[in-house]
Amino acid sequence: MxxxxxxxxxxxxxxxxxxxxxxxxxxxxxxxxxxxxxxxxxxxxxxxxxxxxxxxxxxxxxxxxxxxxxxxxxxxxxxxxxxxxxxxxxxxxxxxxxxxxxxxxxxxxxxxxxxxxxxxxxxxxxxxxxxxxxxxxxxxxxxxxxxxxxxxxxxxxxxxxxVSSTRIRAMIGRGDVENASKLLGRRFALRGEVVMGRQVGRTIGFPTANIRTAPRQLIPARGVYAVEVIIGRTAYPGVCNIGHRPTFDSGALTVEVHLAGFEGNIYGQRLDVIFCRRLRDEMVFESPESLAEQIRRDLDHALGSCPRALSD
Structure with missing residues (x-):
């Protein structure tokens, strides 16, 4: 029904x-x-x-x-x-x-x-x-x-x-998405809409999808995560940065995703960002170039970090 x-x-x-x-x-x-x-x-x-x-x-x-x-x-x-x-x-x-x-x-x-x-x-x-x-x-x-x-x-x-929702919330809140996934029986997925950001990522060679989440949506702890995003029928590995973009002096908490191998306009689309594991803490970089190099390393680590299924 x-x-x-x-x-x-x-x-x-x-x-x-x-x-x-x-x-x-x-x-x-x-x-x-x-x-x-x-x-x-x-x-x-x-x-x-x-x-x-x-x-x-x-x-x-x-x-x-x-x-x-x-x-x-x-x-x-x-x-x-x-x-x-x-x-x-x-x-x-x-x-x-x-x-x-x-x-x-x-x-x-x-x-x-x-x-x-x-x-x-x-x-x-x-x-x-x-x-x-x-x-x-x-x-x-x-x-x-x-x-x-x-x-x-x-x-x-x-x-x-x-297994309880309270226990899972605590895990996600501290960034332990891997153990949260074990209790959920699937990976934690953050749903949101792709919105226009400052487009800083484009200037360093890594276009980003800025995700606006629903009010009262639980967001993992600040840091960088290996993720997977489904666009159409294709799964794209990537990295998600949750934080305040300290390299660019941004004060607001943002959820940004860098996707490997995707080119296209997805503004206004609703996406599920599927979290596989936490890669590192949020960091301050001396220059946009050093940030770009770290993003390359993060993407290398993210590739292969998201096997397609977790016993659903």
């Missing part, structure tokens, strides 16, 4: 639905375990499998000063959920009104009555309803009398710890 924005526009499903509920930022191994259980249960019970997610993290509404940055944009998240096998994604607006719904009303009025939910699949730490009063135990007690069964999925363990 694709993506449905808003719970009031969801068509009636006579068969009933099995639903996985969560923000699912990152769509990591733990989320995909939930989706696997959802698809299996829905198939056996003859229900439509659906992912119910939210347009924003609850903390962005309830505690803006503590709200996390996003691993994925909303459209990336929907695409990744679809890629995990869940064809229908419902995106609900997370508002103060929704946050103030009691756990009873969320379960009965929204899940059962509006969405025809007959089975719920959630992670063990799932919370819902006003003041986060609903949890797995409540679902197990209150669901069956309403005709709703529940499956809770244990956390997936990778590198001796549970």
């Amino acid at each position: 694709g993506v449905i924005y808003g719970i009031d526009d969801v068509p009636v499903e006579p068969r009933g639905r099995a639903v996985a509920v969560g923000v699912f930022d990152g769509v990591h191994w733990g989320h995909r375990a939930i989706f696997g259980e959802l698809l299996s249960t829905a198939g056996l019970a003859g229900l439509e499998p659906v992912a119910l997610t939210f347009d924003k993290h609850p903390a962005e509404v309830l505690a803006p000063n503590r709200a996390p940055l996003y691993i994925n944009t909303l459209d990336q998240r929907v695409e990744l959920i679809n890629a995990a096998g869940v064809e229908t994604v419902i995106v609900a607006e997370f508002s103060h009104e929704l946050a103030n719904i009691s756990r009873e009303d969320f379960l009965k009025s929204i899940l059962r009555d509006k969405l025809q939910v007959r089975h719920i699949v959630v992670g063990s730490n799932f919370r819902f309803g006003r003041d986060r009063e609903g949890d797995v135990r409540y679902l197990a007690e209150a669901g069956p009398p309403l005709g709703i069964s529940i499956t809770h999925v244990a956390a997936v363990i990778v590198n001796e710890g549970p």
